[in-house]
Amino acid sequence: MTGTGGTGPKSPRERYRAQVRAEIKQHAWEQIATAGASALSLNAIAKRMGVSGPALYRYYAGRDELITELVTDAYRSLADTLRPAAEQGADLAALAHTVRAWALADPQRYFLVYGTPVPGFRAPAGTTAVSDEIMAMLLDACAALPAAEPAAPFAAHLAERWERAGGHPAPPAALHRALSFWTRVHGVLSLELAGHFTGMGFDPAQLFAAELADLLSR
Structure with missing residues (x-):
């Protein structure tokens, strides 16, 4: 049985999505360390990952959603x-x-x-x-x-x-x-x-x- 509310086991698709989002965030932190948060670019991250820009937008709707998650992660840390x-x-x-x-x-x-x-x-x-x-x-x-x-x-x-x-x-x-x-x-x-x-x-x-x-x- 797979979970959709976040408490049960995740399906392979959910695990893959979580892995890709984690990889995107890792590349985002690398970008921030190199050029600052104002230069954060989903298209640049997509290029680093070897995928198209539109493909990345399936995981984050835009730059602001990604930054929001990074900010929340930082506060949580x-x-x-x-x-x-x-x-x-x-x-x-x-x-x-x-x-x-x-x-x-x-x-x-x-x-x-x-x-x-x-x-x-x-x-x-x-x-x-x-x-x-x-x-x-x-x-x-x-x-x-x-x-x-x-x-x-x-x-x-x-x-x-x-x-x-x-x-x-x-x-x-x-x-x-x-x-x-x-x-x-x-x-x-x-x-x-x-x-x-x-x-x-x-x-x-x-x-x-x-x-x-x-x-x-x-």
Whole structure:
């Protein structure tokens, strides 16, 4: 018996389709690493695979569908990397170092989700579900820290926008800390991965640790 809902055994045709889609994504990542996501081309991938462009469109309707799946895979990879640490009670610093290790392991994957947006591409709403999982883990860690109330104007802004936190029970102060943490982590990581620290004579890992220590001391 073959499954059509994703839980049962797959037919040979379904397995073949999954294999081809995986191969397409592998070529897409290679293209991104070489020329960036903005240069992603299904026709170029088809040429690399030795098939016609129209044949490839049987697996992906277009570039945006392929990028959407790559973005979702990247978010899922980070969420799956963070979850074991979060479930074991990792603090905010440990989660930050986990994010850095994930980013250094594959900078192009990192830049696809946290770098410059791909021109003309708008990610569907469904891709935010996985990023919400990531933020929920950060909010859990922030809620476990001693509360530090944000400045009044920003507290009011947080209260007004609270629904954007996905209903997480953490107070606005924890959300403020999570946002500060997330922006500073990505600020340092983006500069490091883009090579802006090259030749400056210091260890980026030590800068990252110093930024975390400063953030957590506030």
